[in-house]
Amino acid sequence: SQQGEEDPQALSIQEGENATMNCSYKTSINNLQWYRQNSGRGLVHLILIRSNEREKHSGRLRVTLDTSKKSSSLLITASRAADTASYFCATDNFNKFYFGSGTKLNVKP
Amino acid sequence: SAVISQKPSRDICQRGTSLTIQCQVDSQVTMMFWYRQQPGQSLTLIATANQGSEATYESGFVIDKFPISRPNLTFSTLTVSNMSPEDSSIYLCSVEVGTSGSNEQFFGPGTRLTVL
Numbered sequence: 016s017q018q019g020e021e022d023p024q025a026l027s028i029q030e031g032e033n034a035t036m037n038c039s040y041k042t043s044i045n046n047l048q049w050y051r052q053n054s055g056r057g058l059v060h061l062i063l064i065r066s067n068e069r070e071k072h073s074g075r076l077r078v079t080l081d082t083s084k085k086s087s088s089l090l091i092t093a094s095r096a097a098d099t100a101s102y103f104c105a106t107d108n109f110n111k112f113y114f115g116s117g118t119k120l121n122v123k124p
Numbered sequence: 125s126a127v128i129s130q131k132p133s134r135d136i137c138q139r140g141t142s143l144t145i146q147c148q149v150d151s152q153v154t155m156m157f158w159y160r161q162q163p164g165q166s167l168t169l170i171a172t173a174n175q176g177s178e179a180t181y182e183s184g185f186v187i188d189k190f191p192i193s194r195p196n197l198t199f200s201t202l203t204v205s206n207m208s209p210e211d212s213s214i215y216l217c218s219v220e221v222g223t224s225g226s227n228e229q230f231f232g233p234g235t236r237l238t239v240l
Contacts, residue, residue, distance in 0.1 A: 045227070046227070048228065048229065056233075057216075057231055057232070057233045057234055058167075058216070058231040060228055060229070060230065063228055103166055103167070105167075105229065107227060107229075111157075111169065111172065112157065112169065112218070112220075112229050113169060114159075114166045114167040114168075114169075115166060116165075116166050117165075117166045
């Protein structure tokens with residue numbers, strides 16, 4: 016399968032709580048990227064982390080990468096109802112991008 | 125960054141017909157990608173399209189079913205041929221922008237295809 020795995024498949028939290036999503040992949044990568052997709056809409060690029068980086072921050076987002084375990088995590092802090100969306104990791108396998116299975120996040124107001 | 129448009133945004137087609145989806149980028153890019161997103165699923169890479177060469181297809185996708193054109197550095201088309209209801213999906217094109225090691229991918233808005 017092209018796709019990596021993400022867990023959990025679905026996550027429901029209260030506004031203000033933190034949300035953590037995990038992504039595992041299969042092969043060596045150039046970088047890993049996280050995307051958000053609101054229901055029925057396009058993909059929004061959130062953050063890119065290179066293979067030689069271990070952690071990266073952008074606003075309320077924190078991404079970690081462990082290449083030895085072939086895994087990454089996305090942490091959204093102080094979640095808001097507007098964060099409700101599907102989140103996908105995508106690995107840059109040297110000019111090919113493969114997406115994980117996605118996590119559906121529901122943030123309840 | 126890159127701004128990408130797709131036409132049509134959506135279509136409803138009859139079984140057995142073909143639909144060509146256009147993808148236009150606002151800057152010249154070397155590589156363009158076509159993805160399919162079936163309902164409730166993640167994105168699956170169909171093929172990579174480089175200008176001046178034949179597209180490279182992923183396992184499970186063939187040129188006869190999904191012919192691709194890449195006539196220049198800002199444009200590509202994907203045709204979904206001899207459609208069946210199983211082809212009902214969102215089809216997205218994307219481009220890669222950036223320097224080696226930091227290539228970001230930008231996506232078009234997608235074409236929502238329904239096959240009856």
